Amino acid sequence: MSTAPVIRPRDEEKAERFRKVWDSPRGIDGIIREINNIPVAHRYMASAFSFFLAAGLLALVMRTQLARPGSAVVDPETYNQLFTMHGTTMMFLFVIPFTEAVATYMLPLMLGTRDLPFPRLTALSLWTFIFGGLFIFSSFLFGAAPNGGWFAYVPLTNIEYSPGINMDFWDIGLSVAEIAAMGAAAEIMISVLRMRAPGMALHRIPMFAWAMLIVAVMIVFAFTPLIVGTLMLELDRKGLTAFFKPEAGGEPLLWQHLFWVFGHPEVYIMFIPAVGIVTHVVQAFARRPIVSYTLVVLALLATGFISFGLWVHHMFTTGLSPVAMGLFVAASFLIAIPNGIQVFSWIATLWTGRPVWRTPLLFVVGFIIIFVAGGLTGVMVGAMPFDAQVHDTYFVVAHFHYVLIGGVVFPLFAGLYYWLPKITGRLLDERLGKWNFWLMFISFNVAFFPMHVSGLLGMPRRVYTYPEELGVGSLNMVSTIGAYGFALGVALFLVNVVVSFWRGRPAGANPWDADTLEWSETSPPPNAQFERIPVVRSRHPMWEQDSLGPVDARTRKLLEPLDTAPTGWRGALVVSVLDGRPLALVHVPSPTIWPFVMSIGFVVLLAGALLDSLITLGVGAAITAVSTVGWFWPAKTERLAIEEIGTAAEADRLPLAVAGPLANGAWGTAVLIVVLLTALVTFITSYFYLGNGPFGWPPTAPDLRLPAIATVLAAAVAGAGFGLLRAARRVERKGARRLWTAAAMLLSATFTALSMVAYLGMSVSPSSSAYASALVGLLGFQWSVMVMVFVMMGVGAAWAWAAPRDPRGHGVAFNAALVALFSAASWAAVFVTLYVTPRLW
């Protein structure tokens, strides 16, 4: 194993200009203009970790209350708020954002590129997450923190039983945190698929990148139903709809389905990144490649799929048919197979390697032990009869803390001990680290193992106290002592980090002699990361490659425009998805204030929705609109980039990708379409679920005439989109581009107006029945998509008129055309659902 040398540039003056382009913006406004992945990830990690500490403190208050039977440290209402906020914060404000933040930092380094594909979106995700999180926590100031449990079951969370704005804080704040998570997911996906070092074919990407790719896809499919569900819940709470209200034909179980169709994949969304981290730690400290990379990737993929087929196991006591539940029992048992593959692979790697027992590896071993225990109780509660006995008891609390603290927190700590030297440039103290590990490991088990027993003895979860006669007093005291020990362990970690800032030994580039590309850079790495793009020929480049430079003349020539360059703008490389062949250069945006402003707009919108204030909503919409214009305003640096490189492919010369399928923008639009498609499927499934599909709903089929005309218009929108798609591929076809853009705008506006008239003609109030709610849900979705087409086409029109020959305008048109095609397909599905199926039965 040799450490690959980092090639130093020869031309220092050019290198200086190159670094300057990537420098963080200075001044006070520099803080909010920052968009580069490294500084943004610092803030992302710090804020997510702060939420972890806050949620931990909430848990300590709960444990103090439960230490003795019948104690009154907090009253029942406060206790409700504590457990709701503990769960919500840990899930939505710590684990997901924190792993995404680690990915934001590490992925470009591990993949050998210079930034994520959409840095402005990175910054938007960060600010939106911070403001959304503070928004939820601000509820404590009003004594109105969410109190309906982290899964917010209806009817408890309906307005009748949860009056006050507590659950509105949850609903609205959460949607924003989810949008931030989806933004980060889109970035991660496109980053792993397209922004890698040349030669880094799919079978050579680091396991963490595989893990994050799969997680990002899962986030898109899992978070969308939750966003739709929270929207329905909020509308119900405002009295506008009746999705979950039985008295109007609504169905509380629909909420459980929507929540758990998100909630179970969520468990694996949290766990799969841990698999990636653990794999890297095991490889680095066992001093050998992971045993069966292929099978571990397969296991991740299989886990990702199966995790979507388990949600009903959270609903075993809701009275579903046993045959239906049996299907989910099978899936719940079988997900143990891929998880087993991973665990055996790590054990085999350690077994056949030469393990070096440093702190990161200790955390990994702790993880394996705790996670396997949690997995075994998972198989137990996966069995229906057993689940019926322990449902909603402390046995379940013990189970999921074994899975989540064991399976997520321990690997994250392993990852922190492993990667913090890269991030800060200083090593953490090994002795403090070992104390940290043993304290956390032992006190975790002290805290949570007794909960299995108290659960079996009949202690229910989410109740603020218990009677002495239940006989779980001493078990609870032990749990509380363990919880305080665990908190002490976390405090030791913080001490270790602070001490290492002042006294830590310099880490050097590769303190662990690890194998992946992030260790080829200085610690901490510069914003630009790789001054020269590394070329990868191995899965473990730092172990198996003598040099990270190109070996053949053609690759060298292709990558030349990126050798400590470009110096006037931020540039990076995109490669082919499968084999990582260089395809094009891309322009990476420079620092800008607009993501920050847009997130302010979001927060004002939130406050407006919370307070039912139309003025506040209007101000929020205005800020969002202004920031959207600022965001899409043509950047001068991009213009320079196009002039310097050109957008046409030539032999041995990479083009600059600004439009069409080669550009990242089109890939981002594709992700947007997948999100919209998932939302559409959620609305349609909810419609049939509420109406019981073929079994007699609605009473009379709605009138067909206007919707039929709307269908013709939607087909015409598709036609315009198709024409535009063709026109957008050629710069000289500016006339056709203008024509199709104008046609699409006119048609989408007419469609929306006509379809609204058709709806108003039905004169149904969405709050009157679940049918009307589901109808409005689907139509509202379709109108939103059409408005999106109109706005995107509007941006395209502005480009087409102002700068007809600018290739960037063609990119805008191409993306708008893709959404236009989707809008027509989506209407076809809505039309069949609302107007055709009632006539079939």
Place this chain on the structure above:
Amino acid sequence: MRIRVGGGRSTTREPPFGWGRLFVAVFGGPIAWSLHLLVSYFLVALFCSTGWPGLGIALAAATALAAAAAAGSGLLAWRAWREHVDGQPWDSALSDPRGWATGFLLVVGMVAAGLFLLIILLAGLPPIFLSGCGAGQPLAAGGAP
């Protein structure tokens, strides 16, 4: 997508066959399982709300179809492997065909097909032991009159 490699002298396709074929070869097994779960769930809802007989047979048919689909995707992956990857030079340090992400994905697809075939067959077992709709409520207890 056609990409020029090797100093512009030769061209190679990535993947060497269609994207659709690669997609089915890699994801066919998992998708067959997903559809099996959804269709079975729907069948239970349908038969239990209408009181139609023959739920067990319908579920068994769904299982057989899904199993065949998973096996088929595995076969597709194997044949694509034989046709395009087998016999390519191997990189001994990596135990993988040199530069061939397609080969790697096909191996993943073959194993995935086998794993999901097993899972589909096991998921098809409960209806054999649990017959009828049981004491539970119909699945979709919505606004039906």
